[in-house]
Amino acid sequence: MIRRYWGLAAALVLALVFAAASVLVSAGRGDTAEAKPLTPVATSADAGFARDMAVHHEQAVEMSFIVRDRTLDDEVRRLAYDIANTQANQRGMMLGWLDLWGLPKNEASQLPMAWMGMGMEPGADGALMPGMATNSDLNRLRKLSGKDAEVLYLQLMTEHHRGGIHMAQGCVRRCTVAPEKQLAQGMVDAQKSEIDLMAQMLKKRGAAARSN
Numbered sequence: 056m057i058r059r060y061w062g063l064a065a066a067l068v069l070a071l072v073f074a075a076a077s078v079l080v081s082a083g084r085g086d087t088a089e090a091k092p093l094t095p096v097a098t099s100a101d102a103g104f105a106r107d108m109a110v111h112h113e114q115a116v117e118m119s120f121i122v123r124d125r126t127l128d129d130e131v132r133r134l135a136y137d138i139a140n141t142q143a144n145q146r147g148m149m150l151g152w153l154d155l156w157g158l159p160k161n162e163a164s165q166l167p168m169a170w171m172g173m174g175m176e177p178g179a180d181g182a183l184m185p186g187m188a189t190n191s192d193l194n195r196l197r198k199l200s201g202k203d204a205e206v207l208y209l210q211l212m213t214e215h216h217r218g219g220i221h222m223a224q225g226c227v228r229r230c231t232v233a234p235e236k237q238l239a240q241g242m243v244d245a246q247k248s249e250i251d252l253m254a255q256m257l258k259k260r261g262a263a264a265r266s267n
Contacts (some may be wrong), residue, residue: 094156100229102158103170104239105149107184108222109160110167112142112149114187115215118208121196125204130256138212138249148238171225186218206262209253213264216246216253 095101119139123132153160166174167184175183181190188196188211196207219242226239250264257263 095158095232097158097162098165098170099231100170100226101232101235102153102156102162103165103168104222104226104230104235105152106160106162106165107167107170108219108226108242109146109149111184111187111215111219111222112146115139115142115212115219116146118188118193118196118211118215121193122204122208125196125200125208127201128205131205131208134249134252134256135208141245145238145242149235152232152235168222170229171222184218185221186215188215202260206257206260209257209260210262210265213250213253213257216250220246 116139119135119142123135123139126132150160166176168175175185181193182188192207192211196204196211199207223239223242223246227236227243230236230239254264
């Protein structure tokens, strides 16, 4: 799974290099009148998705590190390792794009999900966007161990992936930067597969995902 994302990362870097080169070539030809704007603005879906999903991913990494220290189960620790590494790498890509575009990583004038036409106010218990765990959820996970920690982690991560898929599908529909749309579609495909895997892991532990 990790090799697949490293390959995607390399493809995205090349795509950004070619995109930057095309801008320089157009500028050199004096084609500014016909050139379409290639840099997203702060209120665009491209920038909003990059900002919001970076925050969303940050929590997934945090939860994965928590459960790594709360269980000795190889299967859960392997899944947590894969999720933490994949989402940390993707988060780095999205923050890198914001730097490349000269845009802030935090936009005070934009509520989370505003780029999707939702504009969610932060929740009272720390859940900033769909699928994100609350502060109470995280505190509970830190106190559990063994099977109990495994079950809660799998339930929380299933919800987290559902919210992430919703956001990524929004980018596939609304974003304009091709490499970002490609990354978003990759998130949809990978996280759907991981939800199926986590359902099987929960079943083995006599549990199930929490209702939406």
